[in-house]
Amino acid sequence: MSLIESLSTNLPKLLDGAETTLILTGLGAALAAVFSPGLALIRLFGPTPAKMLLRAYISFVRGTPLLAQLFLVFYGSGQFRAELTGLGLWSFFRDPFNCAVLVFVINSCAYQTEILRGGIEAVPPGEIEAARAIGMTRARVLARVIFPHAYRIAWPALGNEVILLMKASALASIVTVFDLMGRTRQIFSRSFEFSVYFEAAALYLLITVVFVFLWRQIERRLTRHMRRTQGS
Amino acid sequence: MMETLFSYGPQGWGDELLAGVWVTLRLAAATLPVGLLLGFVVAAASLSRRPVLRAMGWGYTTVMRGMPEILTLFIVYNGLGLGLNRLLDHFAPQIGAVDFPPFAAGVIALALVFAAFAAEVLRGAFQAVPEGQVLAGLAIGMTGRQVFWRIKLPQLWRFALPGMGNLWLNLLKDTALVSVIALDDLMRATKVAVGVTKQPFTFYLAACLIYWGLCLGSELVLTRLEARANRGVRRA
Numbered sequence: 065m066s067l068i069e070s071l072s073t074n075l076p077k078l079l080d081g082a083e084t085t086l087i088l089t090g091l092g093a094a095l096a097a098v099f100s101p102g103l104a105l106i107r108l109f110g111p112t113p114a115k116m117l118l119r120a121y122i123s124f125v126r127g128t129p130l131l132a133q134l135f136l137v138f139y140g141s142g143q144f145r146a147e148l149t150g151l152g153l154w155s156f157f158r159d160p161f162n163c164a165v166l167v168f169v170i171n172s173c174a175y176q177t178e179i180l181r182g183g184i185e186a187v188p189p190g191e192i193e194a195a196r197a198i199g200m201t202r203a204r205v206l207a208r209v210i211f212p213h214a215y216r217i218a219w220p221a222l223g224n225e226v227i228l229l230m231k232a233s234a235l236a237s238i239v240t241v242f243d244l245m246g247r248t249r250q251i252f253s254r255s256f257e258f259s260v261y262f263e264a265a266a267l268y269l270l271i272t273v274v275f276v277f278l279w280r281q282i283e284r285r286l287t288r289h290m291r292r293t294q295g296s
Numbered sequence: 297m298m299e300t301l302f303s304y305g306p307q308g309w310g311d312e313l314l315a316g317v318w319v320t321l322r323l324a325a326a327t328l329p330v331g332l333l334l335g336f337v338v339a340a341a342s343l344s345r346r347p348v349l350r351a352m353g354w355g356y357t358t359v360m361r362g363m364p365e366i367l368t369l370f371i372v373y374n375g376l377g378l379g380l381n382r383l384l385d386h387f388a389p390q391i392g393a394v395d396f397p398p399f400a401a402g403v404i405a406l407a408l409v410f411a412a413f414a415a416e417v418l419r420g421a422f423q424a425v426p427e428g429q430v431l432a433g434l435a436i437g438m439t440g441r442q443v444f445w446r447i448k449l450p451q452l453w454r455f456a457l458p459g460m461g462n463l464w465l466n467l468l469k470d471t472a473l474v475s476v477i478a479l480d481d482l483m484r485a486t487k488v489a490v491g492v493t494k495q496p497f498t499f500y501l502a503a504c505l506i507y508w509g510l511c512l513g514s515e516l517v518l519t520r521l522e523a524r525a526n527r528g529v530r531r532a
Contacts, residue, residue, distance in 0.1 A: 123508070123512070124504070124508055126465075126511070127465075127469075127507060127508040127510075127511035127512060128469070128504040128507045128508050128511070129469040129470070129471075129472035129473075129483070129507055130469070131472045131473060131475075131483065132472055132483060132486075132500060132503050132504045132507060133504065135483075135486075135487075135496070135500045135503075136496075136497065136500040136501060136503075136504055139490065139496035139497075139500060140496045140497035140500050140501065141497070142496050142497075143494075143495055143496050143497035143498065144497065227362075231362075231363070231364040231365070232364070233364075234364035234365075234366050234367060235364075235366060235473075237366075238366075238476055245364060245366060245367060248367070248370075249370070252370075252374065256378075258374065258375060258378060261367065261370060261371045261374070261375075262371075264367060265359070265363050265367060265371070268362060268363055268364060268367065269358075269359065269362045269363065272362040273362075
């Protein structure tokens with residue numbers, strides 16, 4: 065089969081899978097981003113028990129394979145079927161897509177919290193003192209000084225985390241989600257057509273390249289006040 | 297209940313899980329030297345004076361780091377399998393279809409991925425050697441080769457260790473992927489235990505805790521190594 069032929073039969077399926085990959089990654093990263101700022105604050109300034117709990121959570125997530133976490137949630141939930149049915153949650157856990165998103169949120173949230181913590185710690189103390197000196201309240205200092213700067217510092221690392229999550233989302237295919245990897249394996253198992261793997265690789269790379277480009281554009285915008293004007 | 301589930305012997309799954317841990321550790325330990333060696337080669341290419349080599353190094357690290365590890369694993373496993381069978385068909389048709397050994401496929405795939413990340417760590421470490429030291433070496437008449445062996449390489453360990461430590465932890469965790477290509481590592485042993493006992497949560501939690509333990513143990517060793525590597529360095 066020629067490359068053109070192979071592409072024209074495979075591409076619609078692969079693109080469909082790529083869409084699922086993007087949704088999985090986007091949902092996982094975005095939901096994690098909702099929780100990470102609060103958790104980063106607790107990690108830094110919260111009460112000691114909460115800090116310890118967060119450290120244990122982050123260490124656990126970082127110290128275990130994502131695949132094991134995914135199996136723990138997707139297959140493990142079966143052990144509590146009766147209880148989950150009672151709570152009306154069983155239909156949620158039965159769907160591999162939901163489990164994958166849940167695991168990605170838990171996973172990415174841990175990494176994002178650590179990244180954001182680093183960002184907050186890197187905000188120069190002088191900025192915070194200045195903000196307090198002109199009479200800003202704590203909440204206002206956070207909203208106007210600490211977080212804007214912390215996100216600017218953390219931005220490249222957060223981008224890396226999203227790319228890692230996008231790559232890791234391929235594991236969802238192992239619990240039968242038809243993402244890009246899932247479609248690829250399906251096509252290969254039916255046709256033994258090896259080139260489909262390279263087509264998938266190219267698509268993953270394309271997603272990464274486009275994402276890196278977009279992320280840099282946003283970074284340029286976030287740091288536009290720091291760029292030297294021409295001629296100076 | 298718990299004691300019987302994880303006991304050592306015919307009723308319990310303790311010994312099966314332990315055997316899985318052994319495969320996981322062997323896989324990671326076998327991958328490390330192969331990946332490091334390949335990483336050095338790729339780093340050397342990336343730092344080469346020749347544009348063609350530099351482009352190849354860049355291409356390798358970019359492609360490998362941009363692909364999901366599981367995709368690399370499938371490409372290597374199925375690709376080597378297809379290749380091997382094609383060769384056998386050609387030279388020894390009487391053998392028939394064979395599977396490529398999954399352990400070797402796992403080592404190759406994980407090493408290819410490890411090398412791409414290691415090359416970046418090594419490149420950074422080489423560039424972290426202060427330029428003044430290199431110039432000082434050249435000034436007292438060392439050749440470029442001597443500067444490399446006596447000034448750059450001895451310090452490489454210290455600069456590369458934190459990055460390498462992270463890569464080792466990633467490698468330990470990535471070994472879980474090989475369970476999908478029929479290798480009896482910890483993940484697969486857990487799966488077998490789940491199939492029999494119908495206690496998925498208990499066993500996957502146990503597997504997670506074992507991986508966690510391996511990572512925490514590694515971190516402990518790495519902190520020691522880093523402290524030792526930096527013992528002669530003046531602190532600010």
